[in-house]
Amino acid sequence: MRLSExxxxxxxxxTFLIYTKSRGLVLQEPSVIAMTRDSKQVRxxxxxxxxxxxxxxxxxxxxxxxxxxxxxxxGLTEKMITMFLQKVQGNTGRLLGFGGFKPQLMVGVPSNxxxxxxxxxxxxxxxxxxxxxxxxEEPLAAAIxxxxxxxxxxxxxxxxxxxxxxxxxxxxxxxxxxxxxxxVAGNEFDESIIRYVRRKENVLIGERTAEEIKVKVGAAMLVxxxxxxxxxVRGRDLINGLPRTISxxxxxxxxxxxxxxxxxVEGVKRVLEITPPELVSDIIDRxxxxxxxxxxxRNFDELLRQTTGIPVSVAENAVEAVAVGxxxxxxxxxxxxxxxxxxxxxxxx
Ligand SMILES: Nc1ncnc2c1ncn2[C@@H]1O[C@H](COP(=O)(O)OP(=O)(O)OP(=O)(O)O)[C@@H](O)[C@H]1O
Ligand SMILES: [Mg+2]
Numbered sequence: 001m002r003l004s005e006x007x008x009x010x011x012x013x014x015t016f017l018i019y020t021k022s023r024g025l026v027l028q029e030p031s032v033i034a035m036t037r038d039s040k041q042v043r044x045x046x047x048x049x050x051x052x053x054x055x056x057x058x059x060x061x062x063x064x065x066x067x068x069x070x071x072x073x074x075g076l077t078e079k080m081i082t083m084f085l086q087k088v089q090g091n092t093g094r095l096l097g098f099g100g101f102k103p104q105l106m107v108g109v110p111s112n113x114x115x116x117x118x119x120x121x122x123x124x125x126x127x128x129x130x131x132x133x134x135x136x137e138e139p140l141a142a143a144i145x146x147x148x149x150x151x152x153x154x155x156x157x158x159x160x161x162x163x164x165x166x167x168x169x170x171x172x173x174x175x176x177x178x179x180x181x182x183x184v185a186g187n188e189f190d191e192s193i194i195r196y197v198r199r200k201e202n203v204l205i206g207e208r209t210a211e212e213i214k215v216k217v218g219a220a221m222l223v224x225x226x227x228x229x230x231x232x233v234r235g236r237d238l239i240n241g242l243p244r245t246i247s248x249x250x251x252x253x254x255x256x257x258x259x260x261x262x263x264x265v266e267g268v269k270r271v272l273e274i275t276p277p278e279l280v281s282d283i284i285d286r287x288x289x290x291x292x293x294x295x296x297x298r299n300f301d302e303l304l305r306q307t308t309g310i311p312v313s314v315a316e317n318a319v320e321a322v323a324v325g326x327x328x329x330x331x332x333x334x335x336x337x338x339x340x341x342x343x344x345x346x347x348x349x
Pocket of ligand 1: 186293
């Protein structure tokens with residue numbers, strides 16, 4: 001990889017992605033870091049750290065530095081950015097370019113990040129020796145990455161359902177016109193499945209098991225009976241403390257997810273209600289586009305179509321859309337101008 005190449009980053013709650021123009025997606029790993037409990041020494045990052053969740057011995061903890069779409073631990077987030085950059089470059093983690101050429105970095109961040117968090121991310125980028133760093137709001141990056149023509153005077157609606165947050169945004173002329181960010185997304189789905197299994201079967205299952213159930217047999221709704229799938233699930237019986245295998249089907253999961261799924265649908269409706277009429281008319285013509293891993297929940301698009309009466313599609317690159325969009329945004333600096341936060345100005349203020 002050309003070390004001076006401009007780089008786009010999706011700093012997701014669940015997944016961290018790095019995108020470059022010439023090589024495309026160069027890294028996609030869980031946003032997890034494992035460290036020793038006392039000395040806070042980093043032991044692993046990404047895939048390797050993810051495998052340690054729920055399986056660490058006393059002295060080691062595996063944590064997600066970004067929770068519910070907000071940066072929970074600044075220092076660790078900075079560390080994670082540096083380590084992942086290092087990984088794709090195979091050097092010291094500094095983005096040293098040829099002939100003193102330094103790259104620019106575009107980082108997608110949740111729309112509700114605070115001032116302190118923005119600074120932390122920009123600092124992390126500059127510490128990795130970027131010439132300049134920009135922040136872009138995730139739904140805007142998602143729309144760009146999904147191929148929506150966002151610079152035209154036409155309304156587009158994107159619904160990005162990630163791990164920690166769901167973002168609904170209406171975009172026109174390169175900027176977000178109205179939006180809403182909800183702290184309910186994939187992780188909350190997993191927790192709802194855990195609660196459901198505990199309530200119904202008196203069995204405790206882990207976070208990763210719940211996620212597996214969601215992906216394998218889960219759905220937002222079932223269109224007909226043939227869509228009902230069954231999964232065998234292992235957990236701990238809460239009555240006698242012993243392992244127990246139960247079976248769950250898609251209907252169970254639809255029921256378990258009804259509440260969080262409905263909250264997201266309600267959020268989409270609220271945004272539509274406050275969207276200026278001309279833009280609503282564009283959205284009806286062009287349809288709503290879904291992105292993010294959570295949008296892959298079976299029939300979520302169908303449910304949204306039925307509840308809003310508007311055509312809905314899931315972006316082909318739903319999971320990578322934000323990362324791809326951050327990379328593409330580096331070529332759109334002049335049109336996106338006001339929608340970006342630049343280290344040049346922000347860190348000096
Ligand atoms: N096929 C699938 N069905 C349902 N959920 C899925 C599927 N694939 C991935 N997910 C879920 O998508 C979520 C991760 O999505 P994504 O990678 O877009 O999140 P993120 O960008 O890291 O989070 P955020 O945008 O909230 O910061 C996880 O909760 C994961 O379980
Ligand atoms: Mg995301």
